Amino acid sequence: MKLTPFVFEVDFSETQQRICRFIKEYVENAGAKGIVLGLSGGIDSATIAALSSLAIGGKNVLALMLPEEENFSQKDIDDAKAVADRFQLETSICDTTEVMKCFYKQIPVFDPKDRLCKGNVKARTRMVYLYYYANKFNRIVCGSSDKSETMMGYFTKWGDAAADITPILDLYKTQVRKLALHLGIPEELALKPSTPALWPAQMAETELGIKYETLDLILYGLERFMTTGEIANQLKIEKSTVETVKRRWLSNEHKRRMPIALKLGYRTVGIDFRLPRHTY
């Protein structure tokens, strides 16, 4: 198998059609009135917003913009609004600054210098907003996690990955960008560097220490059971780089699964209780 960018070329019309059908069927079967999603001004949420609108109509998609003082970016707000206009979404802006400050003040051991712990509060607070709106208006939360960040565990547990459906979870970031362009999202936004927005100027590629173009090919190889040596040889990169990615992928399985339980009973949730997920 050759690891080249060509492996990410798929029929994006068909991908779009399948994802839209998946969203529409899920919302209908759940008896929900529509979707709530967080619209950050980034590529993943823009793509999800576009797909949701195409699936069930923009008026049934509520896009929440959840800025806060520390990470505030007018550019992100403008990009989010442009997507909302283009796909005729219902929108609402909630400034989350005061809620965050309240958390910081009320957590006895809060350490302002620990930016990861603080950033995770932001991601989880955004999740609380999304689920409040979903409960209140009988909607489902549509997540925007992609395959690259999910495999790397590059998300906040019970935070930005919390959702009822995650329609682009099986697409690598480079594929999401291509799908975004196919959907008519402006190139400037489709190619905009990703950020989880946990602290100012946080950039995904800088933090991960690798470009998505390379990372995705490494992950693609690992997905297909290639050895780290084979991947490194093909991509002409250090084997240690591939091994670092592999270690991170494997060590983050706890973030992708239900909490681990000790098996004590006949059938156990998360272990051998296998039931279909119903939406009715």
Added chain:
Amino acid sequence: MKDKIEIALAQISSKRESKEANFQKIEKLTIKAKEQGADLVIFPEMSLTGYVVHDQVYELAETIPGPTVEKAEMLAKKTGVHIIFGMPELSEKTQATVFNTAVFVGPQGLIGKYRKMYLPTHSVFEEKRYFRPGYQAAVFQTDLGNVGLCICYDIFFPEVLRLIRLKGAQLIVCISASPAVRRSYFETLTCARAIENTAYVAYVNLAGVQDGLQFWGGSRLVSPNGDVLAKAKYDEEDFLTCEVDFSDLRTAETFIPALRDLRPELFDKLKEYAERL
């Protein structure tokens, strides 16, 4: 036996765990098949219950004959249409031994059943966790002709369809629950199996999404020389009728005499080497 028959490919999306709703759909489409002049209507694998039912399969499985099959027999009798559909079958001798089975009923009652021999247990599939494999290839001599049955993953094993063909099947029905990423395999294999056996292959797949699995539809009738004579829509429910002309078998067999040229001694070698794999 008729020279020509009309068959209906009923590519449905099953509602999971709802035998009542799914049988209503089977009933409605069997009546539609009759109205369109079909002799036989074919529904997908596990179409009675939905494919992704996991542990619920124990509650859903029924014996054959059993309540649903009796209803299907009544329906076939009422409409005069033969019906093939898939369901989880509970063994009559145990309380939790289940088979992934294709049922074949006609106006005269139950014609027979086929228990899936190859149970996929890899990737998204976990059939060996729930089902016992079948051991018998199924070919039935009917008013419509000799009809053989297989189910989905069986088609990856040429020996299954070869055996069905050698037992006399001229129309091989493959019912399926195949998710989208496998489409190209089935599109190739349905044609290959038809050509190498000089038989008609009618492939009927599920449509719709179950637990994140999108079933790709694409049901089809393939002629003995590999032509796709009829093809249903991808991904969505669809229903179409098409003609099986058994006289075409002779033309195909004389052009590519694959059955005449069979070398039985190679089968012993296959067995020998398969055991050593």
